[in-house]
Amino acid sequence: MNIVVCLKAVPTNVKDPVPKSDGAGILTEGDCFMNASDDYALEQALLLKKDFGTRVTAVTVGSVRSQDILHVSLAKGADEAIRVDADEFDPNIVSFILSRALRDLSYDLILTGVESSDGMSSQVGISLGAQLGLPYVYAVTKMAFGNGEDRLLVTRELGGGRYQTLEVDKPALLCVQSGIAPLTYTPPVKLIHARRKGVPSRSLSDLGITGEELARRRKTKVIEIKPLEKNSSTQWLSGNPEQLARVIIDKISKAL
Amino acid sequence: MEPEILIVAEHNGSELDPITFDLIAWGSQIASEKNWKVGVLVLGFQVNGLLETMRRSAVDVIFALDDPVLQDYNSCVYVQAVARTLMKTAPRLILLGHTYLGIEISGGLAAKLDATLWSNCLAIKPTPGGFLVTRPVSGGAFLSTLEIESGACNVISLQRGSSPLKELPIKFPEVIGLSVPPESDPARIKVTGETKPSFAEDITKADLLVAVGRGIGQQSRLPPFLDLAQALGGAIAASRPIVDMGWLSVDHQVGLSGVTVRPKVYLACGISGSAQHVAGMRDSRLIIAINEDPSAPIFQIAHYGIVGDIFEIVPALINEARRSADRQEKSGGTTN
Ligand SMILES: Cc1cc2nc3c(=O)[nH]c(=O)nc-3n(C[C@H](O)[C@H](O)[C@H](O)COP(=O)(O)OP(=O)(O)OC[C@H]3O[C@@H](n4cnc5c(N)ncnc54)[C@H](O)[C@@H]3O)c2cc1C
Numbered sequence: 001m002n003i004v005v006c007l008k009a010v011p012t013n014v015k016d017p018v019p020k021s022d023g024a025g026i027l028t029e030g031d032c033f034m035n036a037s038d039d040y041a042l043e044q045a046l047l048l049k050k051d052f053g054t055r056v057t058a059v060t061v062g063s064v065r066s067q068d069i070l071h072v073s074l075a076k077g078a079d080e081a082i083r084v085d086a087d088e089f090d091p092n093i094v095s096f097i098l099s100r101a102l103r104d105l106s107y108d109l110i111l112t113g114v115e116s117s118d119g120m121s122s123q124v125g126i127s128l129g130a131q132l133g134l135p136y137v138y139a140v141t142k143m144a145f146g147n148g149e150d151r152l153l154v155t156r157e158l159g160g161g162r163y164q165t166l167e168v169d170k171p172a173l174l175c176v177q178s179g180i181a182p183l184t185y186t187p188p189v190k191l192i193h194a195r196r197k198g199v200p201s202r203s204l205s206d207l208g209i210t211g212e213e214l215a216r217r218r219k220t221k222v223i224e225i226k227p228l229e230k231n232s233s234t235q236w237l238s239g240n241p242e243q244l245a246r247v248i249i250d251k252i253s254k255a256l
Numbered sequence: 257m258e259p260e261i262l263i264v265a266e267h268n269g270s271e272l273d274p275i276t277f278d279l280i281a282w283g284s285q286i287a288s289e290k291n292w293k294v295g296v297l298v299l300g301f302q303v304n305g306l307l308e309t310m311r312r313s314a315v316d317v318i319f320a321l322d323d324p325v326l327q328d329y330n331s332c333v334y335v336q337a338v339a340r341t342l343m344k345t346a347p348r349l350i351l352l353g354h355t356y357l358g359i360e361i362s363g364g365l366a367a368k369l370d371a372t373l374w375s376n377c378l379a380i381k382p383t384p385g386g387f388l389v390t391r392p393v394s395g396g397a398f399l400s401t402l403e404i405e406s407g408a409c410n411v412i413s414l415q416r417g418s419s420p421l422k423e424l425p426i427k428f429p430e431v432i433g434l435s436v437p438p439e440s441d442p443a444r445i446k447v448t449g450e451t452k453p454s455f456a457e458d459i460t461k462a463d464l465l466v467a468v469g470r471g472i473g474q475q476s477r478l479p480p481f482l483d484l485a486q487a488l489g490g491a492i493a494a495s496r497p498i499v500d501m502g503w504l505s506v507d508h509q510v511g512l513s514g515v516t517v518r519p520k521v522y523l524a525c526g527i528s529g530s531a532q533h534v535a536g537m538r539d540s541r542l543i544i545a546i547n548e549d550p551s552a553p554i555f556q557i558a559h560y561g562i563v564g565d566i567f568e569i570v571p572a573l574i575n576e577a578r579r580s581a582d583r584q585e586k587s588g589g590t591t592n
Contacts, residue, residue: 011394014394014395014397014398017393017394017398019400023403026393026400028394036497040500091373091375092366092372092373117394117395118393118394118395119393120376120391120392120393120394120395120396121374121375121376121391122354122359122375122376123359123362123363123373123375125363126359126360126362126363126364127363127366127367127373129363130335130363130364130366130367130368131367135331135332135444135445136331136360136363136364137331137360137445138331138356138359138360139356139513155451157356157513158329158356158450159355159356159512159513160512160513160516161452161453161455161513161514161515162450162451162452163450163451163452163453164328164329164447164449164450164451165447165448165449165450165451166330166445166446166447166448167445167446167448168444168445168446169444169445172444177513178496178497178500179496179499179500179501182501182502183501219372219386219404219405219407220372220374220402220403220404220405221402221403222400222401222402223388223401223402223403224400224401225393225398225399225400225401226398226399227397227398227399227551228396228397228398228399228551228553228556230555231555231556231557231558233559234555234556234558234559234560234561235559235560235561236560236561236562236563237560237561237562238562238563241564241568241569241571241572242572242576244562244564244569244572244573245569245572245573245575245576246576248523248544248560248562248569248573248576249573249576249577249580251542251544251560252464252488252521252523252542252544253580255520255521255541255542256463256464256489256520256521
């Protein structure tokens with residue numbers, strides 16, 4: 001059995017994001033890390049590997065800046081990692097590129113996270129599943145195999161503390177909610193080893209995606225990015241910790 | 257009538273979800289600028305009561321898909337059913353909520369229609385060539401404005417509570433009943449049940465919540481916050497990552513996928529204020545937030561904001577809370 005896990009590297013501590021000059025994305029600086037819910041998707045795939053001997057392939061669409069998350073995935077136990085070399089921000093385009101990358105891979109199950117902390121669209125996973133014509137489920141909190149290994153037994157969140165249980169045919173795409181399994185520790189030696197080995201990258205033309213095709217799909221331009229406007233009714237408190245504590249406790253006592 | 261805008265309504269079987277009215281408000285605003293018509297699609301089983309409510313709204317036409325196969329929400333069946341509606345009408349714009357259901361249906365529809373989809377939007381403005389949307393990026397500390405070129409159809413999903421207008425004209429729209437297709441493609445998803453686990457601790461009853469977020473960094477740094485909650489006579493609450501990491505049990509999780517709380521005081525410590533967290537605490541009577549990042553979205557809804565390190569402030573808060581409790585005890589001013 002084969003599982004493909006789609007991972008995204010996200011920048012942390014974003015200070016001054018600006019639109020790219022052609023509007024095709026957002027420029028940020030700083031280090032990238034594995035997106036939180038993707039980390040859980042990987043962890044779930046590796047649990048299945050442990051129990052069923054499943055082969056796990058990690059895939060990301062990103063620039064060189066994102067390759068370290070693939071090193072992490074290999075260090076954690078993924079069998080193979082592939083980076084598609086494209087720096088895209090639009091989930092419509094990213095899901096399309098992934099759908100092409102997955103054409104060349106065999107899979108019984110595709111796992112993604114639920115939402116990336118930078119793009120915040122919760123869109124790539126479902127769009128990918130839909131483009132591949134697979135059944136898909138968002139916000140999966142539990143999964144197991146049923147009926148031999150034929151069907152997936154899935155629990156998914158509906159919000160407000162409600163959950164739905166489902167039986168899903170394979171192959172399927174599941175967007176894994178954070179917290180599905182405990183995150184495991186990555187031994188530094190394994191990480192060093194994985195970094196030394198490196199990961200293969202594939203270009204868009206390797207996937208048969210032409211410049212015209214991409215241009216045809218590029219329907220969105222980022223015009224502007226600005227910080228949230230400060231809410232003028234928030235009252236700001238300042239002082240040393242003792243002064244702040246007195247003011248805060250006073251406000252609390254009055255409110256109770 | 258073929259409306260240019262189609263809204264997918266959400267409901268729980270007996271009541272329309274408020275997101276539906278946000279979508280209608282957006283739909284009406286766009287329609288009046290473009291001289292378009294707005295249709296709303298209500299899918300489910302035994303939805304007559306909902307249709308009555310819908311008839312007192314600002315839409316031009318209601319499409320109803322009422323069928324036992326739509327009783328439980330199932331993305332396979334629902335996407336097929338919505339797609340079926342699109343054989344009767346060819347909208348230029350489909351609006352959905354950015355919700356568990358909306359996320360699945362919008363992705364499925366966009367793929368079927370080869371349409372551009374933008375989700376989690378806070379505002380839409382029609383332009384001559386398409387739409388401008390505003391949506392959060394980078395953890396919600398920034399807003400992006402995107403220009404979307406209009407295609408044959410665009411799909412856009414909107415956040416809860418984002419609606420622009422309050423008063424809208426009632427149009428008493430006609431209801432067009434549609435039938436769900438016999439399942440050509442047997443659903444590859446089967447709903448086997450729905451559960452709502454009960455919780456050991458009920459934090460919704462507490463008058464004061466000390467809520468901790470990822471800003472606490474490590475599990476070993478949780479005890480001072482438990483002490484603070486105790487010193488203040490309140491309970492401990494948390495954002496999702498704290499529960500995901502197993503540092504507190506799920507009954508402490510506040511937000512979209514946790515509990516909704518309305519305490520007299522909500523003290524948010526090291527919580528950024530994501531939309532999913534805020535959904536569960538925005539109606540707290542007094543919100544005090546401590547965060548080292550002045551641009552954290554939590555400050556948008558906080559009555560009092562403190563930009564600083566929680567680990568410097570919390571020990572002082574514990575001391576002050578204990579001192580204040582002592583004073584009250586001495587003066588005999590405690591209530592119990
Ligand atoms: C479908 C879905 C459902 C979800 N449901 C929920 C839900 O029910 N509840 C929920 O909470 N989340 C939910 N989430 C997750 C949500 O999107 C956010 O990821 C989460 O709320 C972030 O938690 P946080 O604020 O603790 O962490 P972060 O966003 O990482 O914020 C940590 C904050 O701590 C601050 N900080 C760090 N160190 C310090 C310090 N020493 N002193 C002061 N401040 C410090 C930082 O500046 C930062 O603002 C859901 C997500 C999805 C996709």
